[in-house]
Amino acid sequence: MNVYATKIHLTPSARELLRPDEVLVLEWHRLAVCCAGAGETSLSVMKEKPASKRKSLVRLKTKDGEDNPSVCAARAIFPHVAGWEIRIDARKVLGIRFFTTDLPQDFGLRSIFGRLPRPQ
Numbered sequence: 001m002n003v004y005a006t007k008i009h010l011t012p013s014a015r016e017l018l019r020p021d022e023v024l025v026l027e028w029h030r031l032a033v034c035c036a037g038a039g040e041t042s043l044s045v046m047k048e049k050p051a052s053k054r055k056s057l058v059r060l061k062t063k064d065g066e067d068n069p070s071v072c073a074a075r076a077i078f079p080h081v082a083g084w085e086i087r088i089d090a091r092k093v094l095g096i097r098f099f100t101t102d103l104p105q106d107f108g109l110r111s112i113f114g115r116l117p118r119p120q
Helices: 012-017 048-053 107-112
Strands: 007-010 022-030 039-047 057-062 067-074 085-093 096-101
Touching: 007 012, 007 067, 012 085, 012 096, 022 048, 039 048, 039 096
Parallel strands: 007 057, 007 085, 022 067
Antiparallel strands: 022 039, 057 067, 085 096
16 A cells, blocks of 8 residues: 555544535645745535535545545645544534544644654
């Protein structure tokens, strides 16, 4: 297997709360225009049809190496998550769905300075 392949694991609650016509998107939000291209990440939900038309999104693979039709990443964040195994969880609070990842809280800042720990 490619050591740079990003592997996604959706928990049972995340699979349950994600609707069949939706995808999860790892987004990169630019915070500066300096040479480092500082940014921060977020996880959002998007309808499948518009997501498939966006050329700025890349499909990620599941834990077993198959293409995951329900998780995409923005091309700007894709190099920063290469080689990672990311766990996505979800919960519902007061009727609102919240999807979270196990990426470090300061992932964006640390990734632009090359200070992320090597994935295990």
